[in-house]
Amino acid sequence: MYSDVSRRKFLKICGVAAGSVLLGSTVVSSKELLQAAAGKTKYAMAIDLELCENTHACDGINACVHACKTVNVTPPNAYWMMAIESEHITFAERLPRPCMQCDNPPCVKVCPVGATTKRADGIIIVDYYRCIGCRLCAVSCPYGVRYFNWDEPTKERIDQTRAESWSLVNEVWEKAGKELKFDENDTTAPPYMIEIPRPHGVIEKCNFCLHRVERGFDPACVVCCPSGAIKFGNVGDPMSEISQILHEKKYIRLLEEFNTKPNVYYYNTGD
Amino acid sequence: MSELELDHEKTERNMDKILVSVTRTTGGFYKFLIASLLILAWFGFAYYQQLSKGLVVTGLNEPMYMGLYIGTFIWFVGIAHGGIAISAAVTVLNLEQYKPVARLGELLTLICLSLSGIMITFDLGRPDRVINLVKWGRYQSPLSWDVFIIVLYFMGSLTFFYIGLRREMPDMIKKFPDTMMTGVYKFLGAGYKGTKKDKRINDKAGYYLGIALLLIMCSASGFIIPLIFALQVAQPGWFTALLPIYFLAAALASALAAIILIAYITRWMFDWYEFISDKIIHGLGMGLRVFLFLYLYFIVCEQLVMRYAGLLPEQNVSNALFFGEFAPFWWGYLILGLILPLVILILPQTKTTKGIVIASAIVIPALWLKRMLITLPPLSRQLIPNPIIDPATRSTFIEPLTTYGIYSPTWVEWSLFAGTLVIGFLMFAIFAKYFPLIELDVGEVHIEPEPIVATPAAAGGVGAAPEATGPPAQYELCDTTFATLDECCEHAEKEHGIAKDSCDMACAEVKGEAAAPAAGAKMVSKCGLCDAEFASEDECCAHAEKEHAIAKSSCDMACEDM
Known part of the structure; x- marks a missing residue:
C-alpha cells in the first residue's frame, strides 16, 4: 500500500509540477520524498534495554506492543512490535522486537512479485495490493517479524482491537503515574487510525509507523513508551539524538552473524 | 524401422489386448466415477470455504507458514520426475525393454505436475493475484525460478507425450472409425500417416526433446525446487547445500515406486502380463533400491553434520526430530518407511515381484511423510523466540509461553489433498478410456524369417541336419541362454525367486536372426555420415552403431532411404 501511496504521491507531485509550470505558480513538494530520494535520510531505532527492564509499569502488558496494535490495527495473531520475555532470552529481561528494517533484507530478495521493497529511507514496506501471499518472505526472515492475514478483518474486530489495546496503554501510563500526551497537530494519534487494515491473504509487517513518520511524528511505540526507552530518528543526520547515542554507546544488533545488517540497535544506559 | 514384415494377425490381436482399456468398460468404472464425483463435490465445498474465508480455515499459523500444501507439492513434483525420465531414457539411452511402461510414466508425469501446480495455488494467500507472477515477476526470487521450471517441464513433457501419442493416431482412427473420438484422433494425428518419413521426423523430435527433458528433470527436482x-x-534444517541432491534422490525413488505400482495395477486390471513383464518390475525395483540407499546415506550425512557440529539452531531442529514432537513420525519413517523397503528390496527371499510392489506401496506414502518432516521442523524452531499464538483461536498466547510452532492440518487441508488425488485418478481414468496406455508398437509381432529361404542352400550339406527339425528353441534371462523353457524356469526360480507358473514372463524366447539378404540386391539405404550404401536399413543401422556410435533406435537419423 505504501509504495502505492508514495507512487501516487509522486505522480501527484509530477502532476502538480506540470500544472504549476503551466499556471506559472510555485511547486509544492513533499519534503520527505525528496529527502528520501536524495539518500540523506535513514531511519533507525535504538532501544535502551536497561531502561526498558526498569519500567515496572509495563510488567505483563508492554505499552509499546499495544500502542502498535492500536495504531496499526493488526489482526489478533500479529504483533508488529513484540516483547520477548526473559524466559526465552539470556541477555535482557524484556526485549522489544520491531522489524529490524535490515540493510541486506532476506525478505526483499525472495519476493517473487516485488511486493516488498526497501525505501530509500531504509524502511521496508509491503504492497498489500500486489502481494500474492506465498509467505516466502515470512519464512526467510530470521527475526520472525512478518505476519500473515489469515482472514479478512471485520469492522467489529478492528474497533475491538483498537479499544482494548488503547485501554491497556493507558493503564500502563496510569500505573507509571504519567500522562500520555500527543502533539496537538498529530492527526494520526491513537486511538484515531489512519493506517488501513490489510485484506486477507497478504503479508504485513512493522514499517516504523510509516504513516506517522511521513507526517513528521515518531512511531507509536516510541511515543507510548512510559520511560522513553525506545529512540527513533534519522541516522543520516549526525546531530540527531539517535546518532549521538550510537556514537557514544556500545550496542548490539540481533543475529548480526546472518549479515542482515539490521537497523535496530540495543544498548544499555550504563554502558 | 525393421525390415521384418509385420505378422498382422498377431499384431492385431496384441493391439486389441492393449486397447482393452479403451474398449472394455466395466461397472467398476462407473462406480469409480460416482465415488470420485462425490469426493470432488466435497472437495469443492472445502475449497469454497478456503476461498471465501481465507487461509484461516487451514492449520497454518505463525511461524508454521508452510505445511501440508507445500509438503504435498514437493511430493507431487518428485513423483512427476520418474515418468519422463524413464521414457526419455527409453528414447535416448535405447532402453527398449522399458518401453511398455513409458507411456504410463509420461502420463504420471503430466498428471503429477498438474497436481503440483494445483497444490501451490492452494498454498497462496491470494490465488486471484497469481497473474502478478508474470506481471511483476522478479527473476531474483527462487519462487519465480520455480514457476519457470515447472511450466517449462510441463510444456516439454506435454510435447514429448504428444509426439509419442501422435504416432498412434492412424491406428486409433483405423480401430475406432465411427466414434465421437475419431475427430479428436484425426486432430491429434495432425496429418500423421505413418509413412517412413513421418516416422523419422517424429522420432527425431522425440529424441532431441528427450535429451532436453532429462536435463530439465534433473534441474527441476535436483536444483530449483529445493x-x-x-x-x-x-x-537451519533447510539451509544446506545437501538439499538439492537430497531432493533428487527422494524424487527419483518416489517416481520409480509410483511407476512400479501403476504398472502392476494396470497389468492386473487389463491382463497385460505379456507386455509388462516381471523383468520390467524387477529392473525398476533395483533402481528404487539404489535411490533409497542413496537417500538413507544423505539422511545420515545431514543429521551427522547437524548434530556433531552442534550449532544451536541446527541442533534444535535435529532434536525436534530425534526427541521432540516429531520423533514418532521420524523414527517411524526411518524404520518402517526406509529401512523396511530397503530390506525387502535387498533380501533374495523378499525380492520377488510382490515384494517389490509392496516396497513401492510403502515408499510412496512414506516419502510424503518425509516431505512433511523436511518442511515442518525448521519452521517450528524459530531463531528469535517469539511467543506462539494459539493456532486454534489465533488470538491468545499459548500458556505457558512457548516458542515452538504448532501445526496440525485441518479437515480443509485433508479434503483438498484428497480431492487433488482424486482429480489425478480421474485424469488417468479418462485418458485410459480414450487413448492406449501402452504404446501400440509394443504389440508389434514380426514374422520369423523362414529358415528354408536362406540357410540350407547357403550352408551346404554339412550343417543342414539340425535345420530339418528347425533350430532348438532358446530362452533368455539375465543374459544367460537356455536350451529349453524348463531349464530357464528352473534358473528363474532359483536365482530370481520367480514362481514357476509365471516363468514365461521371465524367460523370453530368443528370436531368430534376420535372414541374410539375397546377393546382388538393390542398395536401398545409405549412411548419411559416410555415404556407404547398404542393401537393407538394418545393415545400415548396424553399421551406424558400430562405426558412428549411433543407437539402433535412432538410426533413422543416420540412415537415409535411397
Whole structure:
C-alpha cells in the first residue's frame, strides 16, 4: 500500500509540477520524498534495554506492543512490535522486537512479485495490493517479524482491537503515574487510525509507523513508551539524538552473524 | 524401422489386448466415477470455504507458514520426475525393454505436475493475484525460478507425450472409425500417416526433446525446487547445500515406486502380463533400491553434520526430530518407511515381484511423510523466540509461553489433498478410456524369417541336419541362454525367486536372426555420415552403431532411404 501511496504521491507531485509550470505558480513538494530520494535520510531505532527492564509499569502488558496494535490495527495473531520475555532470552529481561528494517533484507530478495521493497529511507514496506501471499518472505526472515492475514478483518474486530489495546496503554501510563500526551497537530494519534487494515491473504509487517513518520511524528511505540526507552530518528543526520547515542554507546544488533545488517540497535544506559 | 514384415494377425490381436482399456468398460468404472464425483463435490465445498474465508480455515499459523500444501507439492513434483525420465531414457539411452511402461510414466508425469501446480495455488494467500507472477515477476526470487521450471517441464513433457501419442493416431482412427473420438484422433494425428518419413521426423523430435527433458528433470527436482528451501538463511534444517541432491534422490525413488505400482495395477486390471513383464518390475525395483540407499546415506550425512557440529539452531531442529514432537513420525519413517523397503528390496527371499510392489506401496506414502518432516521442523524452531499464538483461536498466547510452532492440518487441508488425488485418478481414468496406455508398437509381432529361404542352400550339406527339425528353441534371462523353457524356469526360480507358473514372463524366447539378404540386391539405404550404401536399413543401422556410435533406435537419423 505504501509504495502505492508514495507512487501516487509522486505522480501527484509530477502532476502538480506540470500544472504549476503551466499556471506559472510555485511547486509544492513533499519534503520527505525528496529527502528520501536524495539518500540523506535513514531511519533507525535504538532501544535502551536497561531502561526498558526498569519500567515496572509495563510488567505483563508492554505499552509499546499495544500502542502498535492500536495504531496499526493488526489482526489478533500479529504483533508488529513484540516483547520477548526473559524466559526465552539470556541477555535482557524484556526485549522489544520491531522489524529490524535490515540493510541486506532476506525478505526483499525472495519476493517473487516485488511486493516488498526497501525505501530509500531504509524502511521496508509491503504492497498489500500486489502481494500474492506465498509467505516466502515470512519464512526467510530470521527475526520472525512478518505476519500473515489469515482472514479478512471485520469492522467489529478492528474497533475491538483498537479499544482494548488503547485501554491497556493507558493503564500502563496510569500505573507509571504519567500522562500520555500527543502533539496537538498529530492527526494520526491513537486511538484515531489512519493506517488501513490489510485484506486477507497478504503479508504485513512493522514499517516504523510509516504513516506517522511521513507526517513528521515518531512511531507509536516510541511515543507510548512510559520511560522513553525506545529512540527513533534519522541516522543520516549526525546531530540527531539517535546518532549521538550510537556514537557514544556500545550496542548490539540481533543475529548480526546472518549479515542482515539490521537497523535496530540495543544498548544499555550504563554502558 | 525393421525390415521384418509385420505378422498382422498377431499384431492385431496384441493391439486389441492393449486397447482393452479403451474398449472394455466395466461397472467398476462407473462406480469409480460416482465415488470420485462425490469426493470432488466435497472437495469443492472445502475449497469454497478456503476461498471465501481465507487461509484461516487451514492449520497454518505463525511461524508454521508452510505445511501440508507445500509438503504435498514437493511430493507431487518428485513423483512427476520418474515418468519422463524413464521414457526419455527409453528414447535416448535405447532402453527398449522399458518401453511398455513409458507411456504410463509420461502420463504420471503430466498428471503429477498438474497436481503440483494445483497444490501451490492452494498454498497462496491470494490465488486471484497469481497473474502478478508474470506481471511483476522478479527473476531474483527462487519462487519465480520455480514457476519457470515447472511450466517449462510441463510444456516439454506435454510435447514429448504428444509426439509419442501422435504416432498412434492412424491406428486409433483405423480401430475406432465411427466414434465421437475419431475427430479428436484425426486432430491429434495432425496429418500423421505413418509413412517412413513421418516416422523419422517424429522420432527425431522425440529424441532431441528427450535429451532436453532429462536435463530439465534433473534441474527441476535436483536444483530449483529445493532451492526454495536451501536459500532460506533463517531455516537451519533447510539451509544446506545437501538439499538439492537430497531432493533428487527422494524424487527419483518416489517416481520409480509410483511407476512400479501403476504398472502392476494396470497389468492386473487389463491382463497385460505379456507386455509388462516381471523383468520390467524387477529392473525398476533395483533402481528404487539404489535411490533409497542413496537417500538413507544423505539422511545420515545431514543429521551427522547437524548434530556433531552442534550449532544451536541446527541442533534444535535435529532434536525436534530425534526427541521432540516429531520423533514418532521420524523414527517411524526411518524404520518402517526406509529401512523396511530397503530390506525387502535387498533380501533374495523378499525380492520377488510382490515384494517389490509392496516396497513401492510403502515408499510412496512414506516419502510424503518425509516431505512433511523436511518442511515442518525448521519452521517450528524459530531463531528469535517469539511467543506462539494459539493456532486454534489465533488470538491468545499459548500458556505457558512457548516458542515452538504448532501445526496440525485441518479437515480443509485433508479434503483438498484428497480431492487433488482424486482429480489425478480421474485424469488417468479418462485418458485410459480414450487413448492406449501402452504404446501400440509394443504389440508389434514380426514374422520369423523362414529358415528354408536362406540357410540350407547357403550352408551346404554339412550343417543342414539340425535345420530339418528347425533350430532348438532358446530362452533368455539375465543374459544367460537356455536350451529349453524348463531349464530357464528352473534358473528363474532359483536365482530370481520367480514362481514357476509365471516363468514365461521371465524367460523370453530368443528370436531368430534376420535372414541374410539375397546377393546382388538393390542398395536401398545409405549412411548419411559416410555415404556407404547398404542393401537393407538394418545393415545400415548396424553399421551406424558400430562405426558412428549411433543407437539402433535412432538410426533413422543416420540412415537415409535411397
